[in-house]
Every structure is written in C-alpha cells, then in structure tokens.
Amino acid sequence: METVISFIIVFGTLVFFHELGHFLFAKKAGIMVREFAIGFGPKIIGIQKGETLYTVRLLPLGGYVRMAGEDFDTVALQAGYRVGLLINAANEVEKIYLNRNVANPDVLFLETESSDLEKELFIEGYDEEGQLVRYNVSRKAVIYEKGQKTLIAPYDRQFESKSLGGRAMTIFAGPLFNFILAFFIFLMIGLLQGVPTYEPVITNVVSGDPAQVAGMKDGDFVKVVDGKPIETWQEFAEIIQNSPGILLQLEVDRNGDSVMMDVVPKTLEEKGKEYGQIGVKYTSPVEKGALKAVQHGAEETIVWFKRIADLLGQLVTGQLSFDALSGPVGIYQATGEVAQHGIYSLMNWAAILSINLGIMNLLPLPALDGGRLLFFLFEAIRGKPIAKQKEGMVHFVGIVLLMLLMLIVTWNDIQRFFF
Structure with a gap:
C-alpha cells in the first residue's frame, strides 16, 4: 500500500505540474481551455469551473490540457438541421439546442441555412413561418446536445489564432514546469534537511x-x-x-x-x-540557510539535467542498451524501494523523475511537446504553418509508435521484476 500511495503522489504531482504549465500559459495567451485532465480513459471525478472542466481519469499514465481549436474541437451546424435558439436581452443567441424536443416556450426553432460560430458569430435560417432570419451569436453562447453542453470558441480564443511565440510558449511551458518543480523540490530538501558539503x-x-x-x-x-x-x-x-x-x-x-x-x-x-x-x-556534513538551499536547488537541477541528457545520448548512440529503459511498472517498483528510505529520498527521486519527464517531452518526436515545437520551427522557417491534416497524421503515427514503445518497455519491466 505504501508503494501505491507513493507512486500516486509522485507521478500525480509530476503530471499535474506539467499540465499546469500548459494550462497557465494557455490562459495567459487568451486560449480557451476546455479540460484539464489528470490521467486518461473514463472519468472518475469531474468539476466544471468557468469554461474549464477539471477531471481525474482512470488510467494514471499522464494527463492533458484540451484547448479550443485543437484536434476535433470545431463546432459547426449543418445546413438543414433544425435547432432551438434562446435569445438574450441583447438580441443575441446565448443557448443553442441540438435536441429536437426542448420544453421551453421561449426557445425559437429554425432550420439552419448557414452559420459561423467562430469568426462572424451568426446563425441564419428559416423560422417556423418559413421566413429567412438571422441572429447574432453571443461570444459566450452554449450548445446543448444529449445532456452535454459545450461553450462555443470564437476564433480569437482558439489555439491556432495565437502568435507563433504564444503557441510555442504554451507547449514549452509543460516541460519548463517540470524543471521548475525539480528545482523547488531540491530547494525544499536543502531547507529542511540541509545542504551536504x-x-x-x-x-x-x-x-x-x-x-x-x-x-x-x-x-x-x-x-x-x-x-x-x-x-x-x-x-x-x-x-x-x-x-x-x-x-x-x-x-x-x-x-x-x-x-x-x-x-x-x-x-x-x-x-x-x-x-x-x-x-x-x-x-x-550539512549546512543550512536559504541562500545555500537556493544554490543547492539550482546545482542539483543542472547536474541531473546533464546526467539524464548524457544517458539519453548514450541510448541514441548505442552505448546504453535499450533494455535499460523503464516504463510505468519499473518506475512503480523503484518508487516503492526509494520510499522505504524516507521522505527525503522520495523527494529526491521525484525531482529526478520530474527532470526526466521534462527532457523526454522535449524530444523532437511526433505526439510529444518537442515534436510540436519542431513543427513550430518549420512554420517559422517557411513563414506559414504546415497543413493541420498533415501534422495531425504525423502526430497520430507518433502516438501509435509511442504506445508500442510503452508496451515493449512495460514488458521488459515485467520480465525484469517478476520473472
């Protein structure tokens, strides 16, 4: 049980801070964040606060920040579709019902002819008397469908609308926060335990x-x-x-x-x-003091960054065997062993893992933060972004390959620790 609790606390903290980096910089750039999730798969807990749904999901293998305009986030109304509209005092549409049966006498129904819920923000269609009418849509309009509600995302609130620098910083912020977390953990160890001389x-x-x-x-x-x-x-x-x-x-x-x-x-x-x-x-021997702790935090972060980067280089050049890699099972096993040596050892281990997570996410591979940053570099060189369909296909292939790698590494862990 101690191992389970230690793993959940350590891994959950690393994932939380990584996604917090994406979240805060997305908010700073004015991007709508639809969901802040810890874990993948079925939702265990979900709390809606403002425009963001905060969730904890079943599979503790990572997390994500879902931003407006990414992947399949586009909301569009098909021509000829019958929708219900609730108009506010400013004569703007504030609620859009895609359900055909809405028990609200104030809802107006029309058959859509055309609409734009991103830039021009309007809905045009035929009302129940056959008249062609047009309504402006509120920037905070909500779409209701089968018990689910979705905020529309005006184009200026979408990820793709932001400057290249704003998008790049939003993606880079995840790994950056892992390095910052490692620094603060090392700093806390220095403050509480003292700095070894x-x-x-x-x-x-x-x-x-x-x-x-x-x-x-x-x-x-x-x-x-x-x-x-x-x-x-x-x-x-x-x-x-x-x-x-x-x-x-x-x-x-x-x-x-x-x-x-x-x-x-x-x-x-x-x-x-x-x-x-x-x-x-x-x-x-140890020395205590705030200045010493800050210095210790910075030095340890740099030292471990170099060590992990060096090991990664050895792996790429073949000096280090692929069998040396560990996945979730290996990390779980190691976390349990480290936890037996006390809280400071566990904190030190968490800081090292945080640096490792940051470095791995910066690798220029599809589906990782580094892969997305690489596409931004291409955009800066070309002067225009690569087509979303092509980039999406590359990231999809990357996800498949990463899942395959995860399975192989996990199997290695299982053989190493249980056979």
Whole structure:
C-alpha cells in the first residue's frame, strides 16, 4: 500500500505540474481551455469551473490540457438541421439546442441555412413561418446536445489564432514546469534537511578493514592521497575504488594535526569488475540557510539535467542498451524501494523523475511537446504553418509508435521484476 500511495503522489504531482504549465500559459495567451485532465480513459471525478472542466481519469499514465481549436474541437451546424435558439436581452443567441424536443416556450426553432460560430458569430435560417432570419451569436453562447453542453470558441480564443511565440510558449511551458518543480523540490530538501558539503570526513571506521589497520579514526578529514589534494568525498571514494590492492599514502587532518598513513584497499568484485574498498562509512556534513538551499536547488537541477541528457545520448548512440529503459511498472517498483528510505529520498527521486519527464517531452518526436515545437520551427522557417491534416497524421503515427514503445518497455519491466 505504501508503494501505491507513493507512486500516486509522485507521478500525480509530476503530471499535474506539467499540465499546469500548459494550462497557465494557455490562459495567459487568451486560449480557451476546455479540460484539464489528470490521467486518461473514463472519468472518475469531474468539476466544471468557468469554461474549464477539471477531471481525474482512470488510467494514471499522464494527463492533458484540451484547448479550443485543437484536434476535433470545431463546432459547426449543418445546413438543414433544425435547432432551438434562446435569445438574450441583447438580441443575441446565448443557448443553442441540438435536441429536437426542448420544453421551453421561449426557445425559437429554425432550420439552419448557414452559420459561423467562430469568426462572424451568426446563425441564419428559416423560422417556423418559413421566413429567412438571422441572429447574432453571443461570444459566450452554449450548445446543448444529449445532456452535454459545450461553450462555443470564437476564433480569437482558439489555439491556432495565437502568435507563433504564444503557441510555442504554451507547449514549452509543460516541460519548463517540470524543471521548475525539480528545482523547488531540491530547494525544499536543502531547507529542511540541509545542504551536504561532501567534505571528505570519515564518519565511521569498520573494525578489521584496511582503514582501521592503517590507523584511520572516526572524524579524520582526508586532505591528500598520493600527493593529490582532496576536496570532496566523491574524489576520495573514486580513488579508493579505482585502486584495488594498490598501496596508497594518505594525509589526514585529526583535530588540527597532520597524520600520515599507508592503506591498501582490499579487492572486491562485482559483475566481473574489480574495485577497491577500505572499510569506512560516510555521512556528509550539512549546512543550512536559504541562500545555500537556493544554490543547492539550482546545482542539483543542472547536474541531473546533464546526467539524464548524457544517458539519453548514450541510448541514441548505442552505448546504453535499450533494455535499460523503464516504463510505468519499473518506475512503480523503484518508487516503492526509494520510499522505504524516507521522505527525503522520495523527494529526491521525484525531482529526478520530474527532470526526466521534462527532457523526454522535449524530444523532437511526433505526439510529444518537442515534436510540436519542431513543427513550430518549420512554420517559422517557411513563414506559414504546415497543413493541420498533415501534422495531425504525423502526430497520430507518433502516438501509435509511442504506445508500442510503452508496451515493449512495460514488458521488459515485467520480465525484469517478476520473472
């Protein structure tokens, strides 16, 4: 149960902030957002607030922000169709009923001849006396059909009506918010737990291991190894691991005194590769402070961005096996393991996943944010957008391929963890 709760909180938070980025920048650009959804598939919870429906859906595999004018959002009235109209005090249509039976004596019925619910905002048709009439449509008119209601979206409220920069920023904002979320998580860890200094201070010496035999004691501050000054614990640990069975000369600071000692790391083996170990345990000293926490948040975000980008590069060049990829099952399993080490480990894991989600969404692949940004780049170069039908087909193929990739990766996860 702990794993389930941890996964829902972590993954739900990452998806929420990603979609929040799209949502806020869409609103800033004046785009009508029809739905803000966490998850896919059947709706579990839905709350209508203003012009947006906020939903939680059954499949926790992502989320979406549905903006007016995208995909199949266009609302049109076919010529010859009988509709009911409710006129407001300004003599504008405020409600359009597509149902043939409407129990409201104020509703006027007509057979549509022509209409435009995006730019000119009018409906023209024949009333029940056969007269051709024309009505202006309110910008906030609502269409009712089979118990569902849909706000019309004037063209200036649609995604495609906005400037290239406005559209690009709305799409880029999703990954951007994932990077911002990661920064704030790292910052909170720094504020609450403190910022590790990574100073090479020995926390505990294991009895009987090479470090104790050499005379090392708890609290020793490693200054020099074989003539090389040591600044961080990572530098010291790397030298030890790369020196199995090799005599090393250490200089440590012990209560202000310089102490020299020789140590030979014992040789261990893992996955066919030898490495050295001297038998010391380490817990990094920490510093607290708002400025330190901000610096820590920025540095960790940049470090993990580079690491994940590097791993992605290795995957593309073939240096990293495709089997190393993990999908939802692998992330679920890893989240459960990390949660056992405490809240700070879980927060750190969430920040790393957030950066990973941001980077993956920026890949220039169809159906991803990066793919859409690539089409905007083509538009900027060509001076006009690519036909929506062609772009839609490319994204559709991309979605199919991504679903196939998801199935393959999930199957790898299942084999890795359950067989």
